[in-house]
Amino acid sequence: MLLRKCGELRQRYGIELSVVSITDITGTAYSGDGIDLRLALERCRRGVIDYPGAEEMSGVEAIREIEAELVVEATPSNIKNGEPGMSHMLEAFRAGKHVVTSNKGPLALEYWKLVQEARRRRVEFRFEASVGGAMPVINLARETLSGDRVVAIEGILNGTTNYILSRMTSEGTSYEAVLKEAQELGYAESDPTYDIEGIDTASKLVILANAVMGMRARFGDVKVRGITRITPEAVRLAKERGYVIKLIGEVRDSRLEVAPRLVPESHPLNVGGALNVAMLECDVAGRITVIGKGAGAIETQSAILSDIIAISRRCGG
Amino acid sequence: MLLRKCGELRQRYGIELSVVSITDITGTAYSGDGIDLRLALERCRRGVIDYPGAEEMSGVEAIREIEAELVVEATPSNIKNGEPGMSHMLEAFRAGKHVVTSNKGPLALEYWKLVQEARRRRVEFRFEASVGGAMPVINLARETLSGDRVVAIEGILNGTTNYILSRMTSEGTSYEAVLKEAQELGYAESDPTYDIEGIDTASKLVILANAVMGMRARFGDVKVRGITRITPEAVRLAKERGYVIKLIGEVRDSRLEVAPRLVPESHPLNVGGALNVAMLECDVAGRITVIGKGAGAIETQSAILSDIIAISRRCGG
Numbered sequence: 129m130l131l132r133k134c135g136e137l138r139q140r141y142g143i144e145l146s147v148v149s150i151t152d153i154t155g156t157a158y159s160g161d162g163i164d165l166r167l168a169l170e171r172c173r174r175g176v177i178d179y180p181g182a183e184e185m186s187g188v189e190a191i192r193e194i195e196a197e198l199v200v201e202a203t204p205s206n207i208k209n210g211e212p213g214m215s216h217m218l219e220a221f222r223a224g225k226h227v228v229t230s231n232k233g234p235l236a237l238e239y240w241k242l243v244q245e246a247r248r249r250r251v252e253f254r255f256e257a258s259v260g261g262a263m264p265v266i267n268l269a270r271e272t273l274s275g276d277r278v279v280a281i282e283g284i285l286n287g288t289t290n291y292i293l294s295r296m297t298s299e300g301t302s303y304e305a306v307l308k309e310a311q312e313l314g315y316a317e318s319d320p321t322y323d324i325e326g327i328d329t330a331s332k333l334v335i336l337a338n339a340v341m342g343m344r345a346r347f348g349d350v351k352v353r354g355i356t357r358i359t360p361e362a363v364r365l366a367k368e369r370g371y372v373i374k375l376i377g378e379v380r381d382s383r384l385e386v387a388p389r390l391v392p393e394s395h396p397l398n399v400g401g402a403l404n405v406a407m408l409e410c411d412v413a414g415r416i417t418v419i420g421k422g423a424g425a426i427e428t429q430s431a432i433l434s435d436i437i438a439i440s441r442r443c444g445g
Numbered sequence: 446m447l448l449r450k451c452g453e454l455r456q457r458y459g460i461e462l463s464v465v466s467i468t469d470i471t472g473t474a475y476s477g478d479g480i481d482l483r484l485a486l487e488r489c490r491r492g493v494i495d496y497p498g499a500e501e502m503s504g505v506e507a508i509r510e511i512e513a514e515l516v517v518e519a520t521p522s523n524i525k526n527g528e529p530g531m532s533h534m535l536e537a538f539r540a541g542k543h544v545v546t547s548n549k550g551p552l553a554l555e556y557w558k559l560v561q562e563a564r565r566r567r568v569e570f571r572f573e574a575s576v577g578g579a580m581p582v583i584n585l586a587r588e589t590l591s592g593d594r595v596v597a598i599e600g601i602l603n604g605t606t607n608y609i610l611s612r613m614t615s616e617g618t619s620y621e622a623v624l625k626e627a628q629e630l631g632y633a634e635s636d637p638t639y640d641i642e643g644i645d646t647a648s649k650l651v652i653l654a655n656a657v658m659g660m661r662a663r664f665g666d667v668k669v670r671g672i673t674r675i676t677p678e679a680v681r682l683a684k685e686r687g688y689v690i691k692l693i694g695e696v697r698d699s700r701l702e703v704a705p706r707l708v709p710e711s712h713p714l715n716v717g718g719a720l721n722v723a724m725l726e727c728d729v730a731g732r733i734t735v736i737g738k739g740a741g742a743i744e745t746q747s748a749i750l751s752d753i754i755a756i757s758r759r760c761g762g
């Protein structure tokens with residue numbers, strides 16, 4: 129995707145992007161003149177970064193030692209201690225590098241520590257991709273709706289559980305059967321605990337509460353209930369009365385809560401499949417609802433790309 | 446609203462707003478030190494600008510002669526020749542003043558002329574409020590989704606007709622009866638032609654096609670059909686089959702069209718009441734849908750305010 133977009137960004141925004149380093153679990157590829165993305169992509173598909181010049185260099189070392197203006201941190205989210213993302217981000221700030229991330233773990237655990245460290249080092253820190261995948265919500269609230277104060281947020285922030293609940297509603301099947309199907313289709317991890325227990329939704333809710341509403345919320349502040357105890361009977365009864373059951377995250381009046389809720393069929397929060405939705409209650413605009421794909425390798429890059437562009441435009445990169 | 450927001454903008458963004466002049470049909474109020482908004486508002490409610498120092502000065506004169514950095518153009522939309530908004534905007538550009546507007550007439554008629562004139566004079570020109578009221582769509586597409594190309598747009602862009610169709614669906618009553626009710630409630634003008642014939646939707650579609658998709662569309666390019674021939678029977682038949690009838694504006698493959706369409710009940714475009722909705726088809730993010738209040742004196746100020754903030758932040762106002 130980035131390959132295809134590089135020329136477009138130059139033409140539309142006058143931005144020259146050069147990828148000088150890529151690190152994954154197997155090592156670090158590096159080229160001061162810019163990595164040949166076509167070649168790197170091809171080699172990555174074989175499972176290792178055997179790009180010419182690839183070294184056994186860790187992410188932290190690469191961030192510290194390789195000259196670059198911006199680091200894209202896209203390691204898997206870890207809600208226990210935020211690693212390795214946390215160390216990557218802090219190292220990048222120390223090295224005076226901007227950070228764009230899709231990694232919600234560190235943000236859910238230490239939002240204000242990270243934001244303050246970025247400010248102290250006078251670098252930009254953006255994380256649209258950490259909540260809602262391709263669905264824009266953080267930048268929408270903070271920039272597009274800059275004249276408003278967001279006073280409450282309700283939303284479906286996890287595509288896997290929404291897929292499961294949508295299928296339970298349309299097919300009348302059991303939670304276990306649909307979970308198995310979701311795993312076979314790749315919508316659910318082999319260990320789906322984070323999703324189905326509401327932990328993933330809770331992490332994202334903490335980020336929204338802090339980033340959009342200026343709260344000082346922590347992961348432990350969220351009252352969380354997942355979807356594991358929802359029966360086909362409950363889904364059917366709801367449907368008969370014109371409702372659907374959805375896993376809703378809500379922040380309102382300093383309370384953060386994740387729980388299955390009855391949503392009227394015609395309500396904007398009733399989005400199907402694996403979609404995500406966020407409803408922002410604004411002091412001037414009233415309710416603004418946004419719907420988009422909450423996951424997907426390609427779609428999430430939309431959020432990362434828009435953050436890179438915003439930093440580049442602001443810093444004259 | 447602005448009264449309440451002035452202090453907030455200072456605190457959140459360090460922006461000092463000073464309103465030096467207000468023009469309406471009765472004249473122009475002016476104060477180089479900043480108008481006392483509380484006093485002006487109170488006097489406005491009596492129907493005329495009898496603010497101390499008010500003069501019989503036209504909008505064009507005020508824009509040309511009064512020292513200011515930014516003009517908010519909020520006269521009623523005129524789709525025949527764009528006046529008086531067109532002259533106000535062009536005069537502001539000539540005077541080196543930024544423009545924020547809610548006025549769709551001039552934009553639907555002469556989008557590129559206005560944009561190019563603003564560029565030539567090196568001033569900012571923003572118009573989020575011209576489409577969708579409080580629903581952010583232009584800035585959402587151009588800024589929040591800056592990494593994407595929008596390849597098609599579908600939406601409900603007129604609150605009055607959506608209110609009428611929503612009521613016809615829920616109540617089973619005739620078009621004429623609901624229109625009368627909408628007029629009594631103030632949702633529809635005494636002359637509702639622009640709304641019900643689809644002209645208002647078509648104007649907004651032209652602005653979106655140009656501003657979001659970079660087209661060179663003109664009002665005359667839109668194929669327009671309104672809602673006047675929709676019968677209660679058609680609405681009922683659709684409902685029986687799980688559909689609703691909505692007035693949809695669509696731009697796709699260089700074609701612009703406004704027409705009543707069948708929308709599945711569970712589709713994101715099925716929004717009720719007087720809500721607006723826009724579905725953007727993006728090349729990376731996929732479909733992004735946004736829903737918000739399409740009208741309302743207070744709500745629309747959200748869009749005007751965010752545009753003022755964006756200009757102030759960019760130009761170090």
